[in-house]
Amino acid sequence: MKISNETKIGALTAISIAVLIIGYSYLRGNDVFSRSNKYYAIYRSVEGLTVSKPVLINGFQIGRVSGMKLRQDGTTIVEFKIDPDYNIPNNTLAKLESTDLLGGKAIVFEMGNSKEFAENKDTLRADIQGSLAESLQPIQRKAELLIGKVDSSLAAINKILNPEFQKNVDRSFASIANSLQTLEGTTKKIDNLIASQTTHINGILANAEVASAGLKTTVNNMNDVTGNFKTVSTDLANSHIKETLDKANQAMSDLQSTMAKVNSKDGSLGLLLNDKQMYNNLTEATKNLNELFIDLKAHPKRYVSFSVFGGKKDN
Numbered sequence: 001m002k003i004s005n006e007t008k009i010g011a012l013t014a015i016s017i018a019v020l021i022i023g024y025s026y027l028r029g030n031d032v033f034s035r036s037n038k039y040y041a042i043y044r045s046v047e048g049l050t051v052s053k054p055v056l057i058n059g060f061q062i063g064r065v066s067g068m069k070l071r072q073d074g075t076t077i078v079e080f081k082i083d084p085d086y087n088i089p090n091n092t093l094a095k096l097e098s099t100d101l102l103g104g105k106a107i108v109f110e111m112g113n114s115k116e117f118a119e120n121k122d123t124l125r126a127d128i129q130g131s132l133a134e135s136l137q138p139i140q141r142k143a144e145l146l147i148g149k150v151d152s153s154l155a156a157i158n159k160i161l162n163p164e165f166q167k168n169v170d171r172s173f174a175s176i177a178n179s180l181q182t183l184e185g186t187t188k189k190i191d192n193l194i195a196s197q198t199t200h201i202n203g204i205l206a207n208a209e210v211a212s213a214g215l216k217t218t219v220n221n222m223n224d225v226t227g228n229f230k231t232v233s234t235d236l237a238n239s240h241i242k243e244t245l246d247k248a249n250q251a252m253s254d255l256q257s258t259m260a261k262v263n264s265k266d267g268s269l270g271l272l273l274n275d276k277q278m279y280n281n282l283t284e285a286t287k288n289l290n291e292l293f294i295d296l297k298a299h300p301k302r303y304v305s306f307s308v309f310g311g312k313k314d315n
Helices: 005-027 137-160 163-196 198-238 241-263 268-274 276-298
Strands: 037-043 054-057 060-070 076-082 093-098 105-110 125-128
Touching (some): 037 093, 037 125, 163 198
16 A cells, blocks of 8 residues: 555654654653652742752752642742652652752752651642852842942052152152161171170170079078978977976066065074074074084093993093
């Protein structure tokens, strides 16, 4: 059977239209050759999000945005088609995030920890993350302020750098150069002075070293003296000096009392020392006793006599 050219052209046209429709559907996120689960999320703003944008988990694409519909309250319900091989916990968060500085958007699933999985056509929780451009807006404002300040500073510098100011600057640098030359000459003089006095300086340093050694010895001796004084102080503290002084005071009091009694005429010793008559009597008695001893020595027979036969002899 021979096929006419018209039939071939018609069949080719139909096939082309079918391929075009299938390709358009695929680009819109509708994969007609594979089954998928549908999930929904509601956003207050979907700026930058379009159909066929990817749905990602940790950067891995698991589906696409398949549709968007504006609701009466101004929010937008977004439909996702997800590969059925992936189980999505029912507390998963569908976050609208920026993917580049140009404002490109994508849906990023933050997987929940629920043991129950979302069913086909379930609605997930939604959240919106600010774009990278929005995040950079504070930095941009600060940069603009900084640029304005730099521009003002440059304008002020341009006003300052006039010919008269440049002349003043040149004079200032010349004065600085002269000061440096003077300082250099002074430094050389100091070097020469030090070189000429090196021997004297060495002698001074040697004397200072000797004095330092003597001072060190003196300090050590002072430490010994301090230690000895501390020992003496400790010994005095431990010697009960108060009790000793009390006893000495008591002894002095007793001695004073005794001397008072001696000086009075109440006792024998006091009478002996203070009564002249008693002194004369004692002197007279001593004299008589002395004469008695002399006579006894000269004439012992007057006082002592004895007989072999016991007879008595008269003088």
